[in-house]
Amino acid sequence: xxxxxxxxxxxxxxxxxxENEPGVLARVSGLFSARGFNIVSLAVGETQDPTxxxxxxxxxxxxxxxxxxxxxxxxxxxxxxxxxxxxxxxLAIELTLAKFRPGPRVRAVVEDAKRKxxxxxxxxxxxxxxxxxxxxxxxxxxxxxxxLGELELIEICRTGKVALSKTRTFGIFxxxxxxxxxxxxx
Amino acid sequence: MARMTGAxxxxxxxxxEGVDIVFGLPGGACLPFFDKLYDAKLKTVLxxxxxxxxxxxxxxxxxxxxxxxxxxxxxxxxxxCVTGIADAYMDSIPIVVITGQVKSFMIGNDAFQEADTTGxxxxxxxHNYLVKDxxxxxxxxxxxxxxxxxxxPGPVLIDFPVDxxxxxxxxxxxxxxxxxxxxxxxxxSSSQIRKAAKLIAGSKKPVLYTxxxxxxxxxxxxxxALAEKLQAPVTNTLMGLGGMDASSPLFIDMLGMHGAxxxxxxxxxxxxxxxxxxxxxxxxxxxxxxxxxxxxKIHIDxxxxxxxxxxxxxxxxxxxxxEVLQELIQLVHPLETREWLAQIAQWRKESPxxxxxxxxxxxPQYVIQQIWEATKGDALITTDVGQHQxxxxxxxxxxxxxxMMTSGGLGTxxxxxxxxxxAQMGRPDKEVWCISGDGSIxxxxxEYTTAxxxxxxxxxxxxNNGFYGMVRQWQHFFYKDxxxxxxxxxxxxxxxxxxxxxxxxIRVTRKEDVRPSIIKxxxxxDRPVFLDFVCPKDENVMPMIxxxxxxxxxxxxx
Numbered sequence: 001x002x003x004x005x006x007x008x009x010x011x012x013x014x015x016x017x018x019e020n021e022p023g024v025l026a027r028v029s030g031l032f033s034a035r036g037f038n039i040v041s042l043a044v045g046e047t048q049d050p051t052x053x054x055x056x057x058x059x060x061x062x063x064x065x066x067x068x069x070x071x072x073x074x075x076x077x078x079x080x081x082x083x084x085x086x087x088x089x090x091l092a093i094e095l096t097l098a099k100f101r102p103g104p105r106v107r108a109v110v111e112d113a114k115r116k117x118x119x120x121x122x123x124x125x126x127x128x129x130x131x132x133x134x135x136x137x138x139x140x141x142x143x144x145x146x147x148l149g150e151l152e153l154i155e156i157c158r159t160g161k162v163a164l165s166k167t168r169t170f171g172i173f174x175x176x177x178x179x180x181x182x183x184x185x186x
Numbered sequence: 187m188a189r190m191t192g193a194x195x196x197x198x199x200x201x202x203e204g205v206d207i208v209f210g211l212p213g214g215a216c217l218p219f220f221d222k223l224y225d226a227k228l229k230t231v232l233x234x235x236x237x238x239x240x241x242x243x244x245x246x247x248x249x250x251x252x253x254x255x256x257x258x259x260x261x262x263x264x265x266x267c268v269t270g271i272a273d274a275y276m277d278s279i280p281i282v283v284i285t286g287q288v289k290s291f292m293i294g295n296d297a298f299q300e301a302d303t304t305g306x307x308x309x310x311x312x313h314n315y316l317v318k319d320x321x322x323x324x325x326x327x328x329x330x331x332x333x334x335x336x337x338x339p340g341p342v343l344i345d346f347p348v349d350x351x352x353x354x355x356x357x358x359x360x361x362x363x364x365x366x367x368x369x370x371x372x373x374x375s376s377s378q379i380r381k382a383a384k385l386i387a388g389s390k391k392p393v394l395y396t397x398x399x400x401x402x403x404x405x406x407x408x409x410x411a412l413a414e415k416l417q418a419p420v421t422n423t424l425m426g427l428g429g430m431d432a433s434s435p436l437f438i439d440m441l442g443m444h445g446a447x448x449x450x451x452x453x454x455x456x457x458x459x460x461x462x463x464x465x466x467x468x469x470x471x472x473x474x475x476x477x478x479x480x481x482x483k484i485h486i487d488x489x490x491x492x493x494x495x496x497x498x499x500x501x502x503x504x505x506x507x508x509e510v511l512q513e514l515i516q517l518v519h520p521l522e523t524r525e526w527l528a529q530i531a532q533w534r535k536e537s538p539x540x541x542x543x544x545x546x547x548x549x550p551q552y553v554i555q556q557i558w559e560a561t562k563g564d565a566l567i568t569t570d571v572g573q574h575q576x577x578x579x580x581x582x583x584x585x586x587x588x589x590m591m592t593s594g595g596l597g598t599x600x601x602x603x604x605x606x607x608x609a610q611m612g613r614p615d616k617e618v619w620c621i622s623g624d625g626s627i628x629x630x631x632x633e634y635t636t637a638x639x640x641x642x643x644x645x646x647x648x649x650n651n652g653f654y655g656m657v658r659q660w661q662h663f664f665y666k667d668x669x670x671x672x673x674x675x676x677x678x679x680x681x682x683x684x685x686x687x688x689x690x691x692i693r694v695t696r697k698e699d700v701r702p703s704i705i706k707x708x709x710x711x712d713r714p715v716f717l718d719f720v721c722p723k724d725e726n727v728m729p730m731i732x733x734x735x736x737x738x739x740x741x742x743x744x
Contacts, residue, residue: 001482001498001500003475005475018367023308031309068491071490071493077367079367080366081367
C-alpha cells in the first residue's frame, strides 16, 4: 500500500467510557493537545455506575487522524471503552443557554420558533437579561440561532454534544447485548 | 495482616515484586521511604543526579529483562527525572519511578519542593498514580509493575506524598491485577495471520524490517527462523539491532537515515515489507510518500496505535510478535529469492559501510571495530546520542538481543553512561562498554562517582572530536559550515577528570595505541575506565539520507 497524503476532514463523535477517577479528563484532553487532535466539543458526566464516567468528544480530522484518536484513547489506562458513533446511528443533542438584552422582540422570536417546532424556552426574564434555553438535536444549527442573532445577544453557553448510539451499547452497561466491537486495526 | 507505615508498605511491595536493586537520591519528601530502604533486603544505589537514576533503571531493565526502579524526591527531584522518563516512554522500556511528594493536604499550595509531578509526567508515562491512601499502596505497586512490563512496555510513575508514607496501613499483597480497562492484545488474529501468509507467498523481493519490539518480545529466534524459512533479508532499526544475528548472511544491516545503502535500497525496491515490532519512525522512513513505494506491507505490533500511524499497511496484525511469528512461520513456504539476495549482495559490494583510513589518525569507526574485535562481539554496549551512536550501530556487529542499549526515540544525550552503570549492576558477568562522544559524556558525567563507589568496571570510549559532531555534520551539509555553538572549545582533561573521580583515564592519540588501550581497559575489573580517543574533527557519518528525504537523495562516501 502506498502512502497517499490525506487531507479530507471529517467530523466524528466518540463516546468514551472511563474510570471515574481524578485526572482522567486531564489524560483525555492532554492526549488531544499532545497529539495535535482537534476537539470541537467535549462533554463529561457520571453514568448510572458512579465508578464510570462518559466523555463525549466531537473531533475534526482526516480518516487516519480519527483512527489514531480511537486507538490512542484506547491506550489510556483508565479508558474502558471507546465507541465512535456514526451519524446514522447517533442520537445527539446539545443544550444552549443564551442571554439577551430585554426587549419586546425576544418573546416574539422564541414563540415563533416554538411554533416551527424548535425546542426552545424562555427560562428567565429579568432587568439584566432574558435567558433562553435551546435544545438542538440535529447536526445543523437550528434556524433560531440566526433569528436570535438579530437580537442583542449578551452571552452564550453551550454544553457540547451529548449522544447515544441508537443500536449499540457498551458491554459494561448491558451484558445481554453483544459487546461493542472496538475498531481495532484487526 | 501486618500493621505498617506507608513507607514500609512501599518497600515490602517492591520486595514482593522481586525488586533487588533501586537507583535513587533522597530528599525531604521521601525521607521516611529511604529510612525503610536503609535496612531493606534490596540494594539502594545512590546516584548523583536523578536523571542518572532513571537511565540506570533503563539500562538495568534492558540488560536483565526485569522492571527497573528509580526513586527521587519531590519537586526538583521529580523534574530531574523527566528526561529519563520521556526516554523510557519513547523506547518502551519497563521502569517504575517513585517520587516523593509534599504532604497530601499541602498539594496545590505551592509548598516547598512541590511540583505537579503526575501532571508533568502524564504525557510521558504509560500511566501514573498519586497515592492518596496508604492502604492502596500494594495494589498500586502491583498494577504499576504489571503495566510497566506488559503490552507495549513503558514507564509508570508513582507519586508518593510524605504524609502517606508515614500513615499506617494493614499490609496485604494482591496476587492478581484486575484492571477492567487494560487488556493488551497478545494473540494475533488468526485470520489476519493467514492473510499475511497468503500475501507472503507471492513475493519475489521480500524484506523483513524489525525493531525494538522483537527484542522486548524476545522474538529474535522467531525472526531468524522466519527469515531463514523464507530466505528473506532482514534489516534492523536502531532499536532493533541485536534482534537479528549480525553474522547471518540474511542480515543486511540497519536502515534509515544513516542505514546501509543496500538496506535502504532493498526497502525501496522490495515488493513485500514485513514490519515486525517497528513503528515506521521518521528516521527510518524519511519522505513518507517515497518510502518503499511499491511494496505490500504487513505490520506486526503489539500497539494498535503504531499501526497505520504514518504508513498505511495492507495487513495489520496486532499482537505479541513472538506469538504471531510462531503462528506465521507454520503457514509460510520458502520463497524463490536467490536473484533478490544476489542483487542486494551486489549493492552491498558496491556500497558497504566504509571510511577513509589514512593510517595515522584515529578514525572513530576504527575504534568501534577494534572494540568489537577485542570484546569478540560479546559485550553489552550502550551509547549516547550523535555520530558515535550511528557508528556504533554501523560497525559493532550485534549478535544478541539487548546487547545494544541506546536512546532511539528521544535521542537523549547523557543516556549512555548511566545506562551502562545500570546494565553493569544488572549483569556483573558481562563486559559493559559505553560508546560516547565528548559532547554527550559531559551530560551525566557526575555518575562517575556512582560507578566508582559501586566498583563497576564500566568502560567508556569517548570518541573525542571536539565538536557536537552530529550538529557539526548538519551545519557542514546544510548550513554552509557555519558552526554555530557546536565546537567544544574547552573540554576537560578526561584523564585527570577520571583520576579526580577515582577511576582510570587513558588518552589515546595514535592509531597503533587503540587496540592496546582497549585491552588495558579490559584488564581493569574494579573501577570505571575512560578512554579518550582523540579523533579527527571533520569525520561525517555516511551514508546519509537528509531529513525528510528518500533514496534519491542518499549521500555516501565518494
